[in-house]
Amino acid sequence: xxxxxxxxxxxxxARLGHLSSSLLSQLPGLSFFLGVAPPAFPAIxxxxxxxxxxIFFLKFTKRPSAVxxxxxxxxxIAGAIALAAIYGFLFHYTTVxxxxxxxxxxxxxxxxxxxTFSLQGKALKIAEQHHLATKQELMLAFGAYGDDANTSxxxxxxxxxxxxxxxIVLFCATYWLWVSGLGWLACASRPSNKVKAK
Amino acid sequence: xxxxxxxxxxxxARAMSALLIVLPQPAASFAGPSAKSLSDISPAAVGADxxxxxxxxxxxxxxxxxRDAMIAYSFVAGNGANLSANNGEILSTIxxxxxxxxxxxxxxxxxxxxxxxxxxxxxxxxxxxxxxxMNELTNRAEDDISIGLYYVWAERNGHPTSPKDAVxxxxxxxxxxxxxxxxx
Numbered sequence: 285x286x287x288x289x290x291x292x293x294x295x296x297x298a299r300l301g302h303l304s305s306s307l308l309s310q311l312p313g314l315s316f317f318l319g320v321a322p323p324a325f326p327a328i329x330x331x332x333x334x335x336x337x338x339i340f341f342l343k344f345t346k347r348p349s350a351v352x353x354x355x356x357x358x359x360x361i362a363g364a365i366a367l368a369a370i371y372g373f374l375f376h377y378t379t380v381x382x383x384x385x386x387x388x389x390x391x392x393x394x395x396x397x398x399x400t401f402s403l404q405g406k407a408l409k410i411a412e413q414h415h416l417a418t419k420q421e422l423m424l425a426f427g428a429y430g431d432d433a434n435t436s437x438x439x440x441x442x443x444x445x446x447x448x449x450x451x452i453v454l455f456c457a458t459y460w461l462w463v464s465g466l467g468w469l470a471c472a473s474r475p476s477n478k479v480k481a482k
Numbered sequence: 483x484x485x486x487x488x489x490x491x492x493x494x495a496r497a498m499s500a501l502l503i504v505l506p507q508p509a510a511s512f513a514g515p516s517a518k519s520l521s522d523i524s525p526a527a528v529g530a531d532x533x534x535x536x537x538x539x540x541x542x543x544x545x546x547x548x549r550d551a552m553i554a555y556s557f558v559a560g561n562g563a564n565l566s567a568n569n570g571e572i573l574s575t576i577x578x579x580x581x582x583x584x585x586x587x588x589x590x591x592x593x594x595x596x597x598x599x600x601x602x603x604x605x606x607x608x609x610x611x612x613x614x615x616m617n618e619l620t621n622r623a624e625d626d627i628s629i630g631l632y633y634v635w636a637e638r639n640g641h642p643t644s645p646k647d648a649v650x651x652x653x654x655x656x657x658x659x660x661x662x663x664x665x666x
Contacts, residue, residue, distance in 0.1 A: 382588055383629070383653045410609045414631070414649070421631070424653070426609035429588040430628025437609070 317462075320371070322455050323379050324393040324448030336463050343467030353472035360465030367458040374454065378447035380419040382429055392428075393448045394419060395439030402443035404436075525556040528579075551579040590652045593624040594634065594659045601636035601643060601663065608633060608649055620661075629653045636661050 314332060321329045348356075379391040395402035397419060398411070407422055416422050423429055426437045435444055529539060529552065539549050555575045594603045594616065603616040603623040608631045616623040620636065632652055636644045643663040650659055 385653055386588055386629070386655070388588065407609070414608060422609075424630045424651070425607065427607040427628045427630040429630070 317455075317459055320375055320455075322375075322393070322448060322451040323391045325452050328452065328455065332459065335459070339460060339463040340467040340470070343464050344471050346471065348471070350472045353468045357465050357468035357472060360461045360468060364458050364461035364465055367454055367461060371451070371454040371458050374447070374451060378451060380423055383420060383424070392423070392435065393444060393451070394423075394435050395443035395447055398422070402439050402447075404438060404440060407438040525552070525559050528552070528555075548579075551575070555579045588629045589626045590629050590654060591624065591626050591656045592652055592659065593657070594620060594636075594661060595623075596620040596636050596644075596661050596663050598663070601638050601661075603634065603636055603661075605632045605634045607631065627652065634659055634661065636663055638663075 314336060317332055318329050377397045378394060380394050381391045382388045398417075400408060403411070403422075407426070410416065410425050411422060414421075414425065416425060422438050423435070428435055428438060532539060532548075539552055555578075558572050558575045599619065599621050601620045601623075603620060604613055605616075605627065606613045614627075616625045618624065629652055632650050633646060633648065634650050635642050635646045635648065644661045648661075650657075
């Protein structure tokens with residue numbers, strides 16, 4: 285009886301430890317996602333807290349074999365890394381931050397960099413006339429960091445909307461794949477799966 | 483087995499929720515009070531913090547919405563002693579002030595000087611067509627304007643007395659410009 289109780293306690297402890305470490309492994313990823321949320325929809329970061337637990341729970345409580353879990357985990361994580369690379373590029377290409385001297389970090393959603401298809405005609409003319417080479421200088425030229433200005437003076441509204449939407453979709457997809465990948469990985473290394481493997 | 487794991491997971495979820503509160507928060511909006519002032523939220527401290535960021539609310543300067551919210555907050559909070567009171571009025575003014583911080587733009591307090599006093603200062607963003615002028619003449623001409631690239635020139639008797647195509651980069655929280663005038 286005592287031996288059985290000790291075994292159950294050990295088993296429970298192992299499961300608890302496993303779950304704790306699996307969930308804690310999400311923290312570095314979460315803090316990364318918090319720092320690069322799409323500026324057009326910053327409230328999305330609030331969804332991350334609940335989202336992490338929901339996705340993790342969904343994956344973790346499924347019962348495929350350890351091999352299946354590991355396969356799915358590697359696919360999800362590889363996909364997340366690929367999407368994160370695309371997101372990182374697009375994030376810097378389609379957003380702009382205030383001048384460094386102001387020590388402010390909130391980025392603003394704009395269109396597709398200095399691409400001619402995305403810029404308004406007047407912005408193209410001003411950029412050429414004054415040799416403005418960066419998005420930040422264009423923002424300054426039009427006073428777009430101000431109260432009464434908006435980025436649609438510089439970028440075509442549809443391109444700002446498209447860039448913002450792309451960022452949100454990519455952000456969600458990357459986040460989903462990343463958390464799912466870690467969930468599947470935790471599932472693969474679950475104590476019950478190890479027992480099955482033996 | 484599944485029920486046991488679910489129960490453990492729900493306990494862990496509660497612990498994680500508490501833990502996540504202490505995670506780094508997303509970047510703050512541009513002009514809210516800085517972290518160092520969070521321990522002191524009396525109206526005087528908030529005003530001083532805004533001034534250090536280039537937002538001067540004295541003498542009717544600064545964005546109207548923020549001025550209104552600051553006046554309401556100062557009225558309710560007094561010298562800060564009332565802040566401990568837990569009433570809806572204080573909470574309401576704090577929420578309005580907080581909302582006004584979010585709407586505040588990045589501004590610079592600009593002072594313009596000329597060799598001789600009495601010139602009217604005009605300025606215009608290089609990408610826009612609307613021209614504005616400062617209320618006071620030099621050398622008391624100053625204004626809070628959005629950061630940007632500006633044409634700034636002086637006029638006397640309606641005639642420009644400094645180059646109208648001189649571009650100034652106004653980015654810092656406080657900027658002083660010295661204009662060289664020629665005879666009109």
